[in-house]
Amino acid sequence: MPSVHVVGSLNADQLLEVTAFPGAGETVLGSGMRISAGGKGGNQAVAAARAGAPTTMVGAVGDDAHGRLVRDELSAAGVATGPVRTTADAHTGLAVVMLEPGGDNRIIVTPGANASLTGADAEAGLAGVGPGDVVLLQLEIPPHVVDHAARTARARGATVVLNAAPAPVDPGCLAPGRIDVLVVNEPEARAVARLLGLPEHAATPEERAPALAAALDALVVCTMGARGAYAAEAGGARTVLHVPAVPVVPVDTTAAGDTFTGYLAAALAGGADDLATALARASAAAALAVTRRGATTAIPGRSEVLRACAASRLAPGTAGVP
């Protein structure tokens, strides 16, 4: 059965609830604290597994309590963690997340073991992938490892999905023929467009998605928070698919993008021949995630997402680009 292989970051997320973010030199009282598995890699692996795809994680954690917590939470979510290496030389990646009542967050990440990931780790972890499988990458691990993983996956005939987050600063992973699918939020889309030398006038999402798709020869999905997402296919007509967001009252937007991307990757591994349906499910899953606190803790399961899709009657529409 086609599967999703995530090569990426693993963090312990320390979530602190505050009434307002502290300013310089200021101390504020938090009202709660929780620690759970996170990191874009870990979140997207959990999302793909909850979406129903057999999912494997390739990454690194420290030989510490956070590392064991991350491994246990991923396993409990159904993610195979065999290719997660434990290193004694670094701590498990840590993200300190401050969360305001309105759902805004501020995050400090210290990568720890994620920075120790090597091309050899990626190659060993992807030894079993083949056509039909999806290899899902983000940019929270060293860029040369992302590049190595993408090359390895393509050489084996797998579909490469890159979530270019955080926004890329060098164009390495955007080289021609390296990826099949790009998922980016607004600032990331702007950064990728700049790195590819696209004209500034491709400024609206409707214009940016097809411009990026043509430049990368890839399916490009630009997510827009509560405004939904725009998707454009490689080499296709200059037609942009608009995927509306499901209206919800946001509680915590952490992992909205990760939920969206993990669900999309799972659909692609399942051989989704209807892109609009795959995107609508990703949108419904992400909307459910923003109604809950935390990262992996907020990611919904497949049956719940299918119910939400049916209830909202999500209907992706097309927006023609002149």
Ligand code: ATP
């Ligand atoms: P994050 O960094 O918070 O994980 P992101 O910046 O990568 O998210 P966004 O574009 O903010 O990504 O959101 C991804 C998707 O999540 C959107 O395309 C949308 O489907 C869904 N989403 C995000 N925010 C909301 C919201 N307030 N209401 C409904 N859906 C939302």
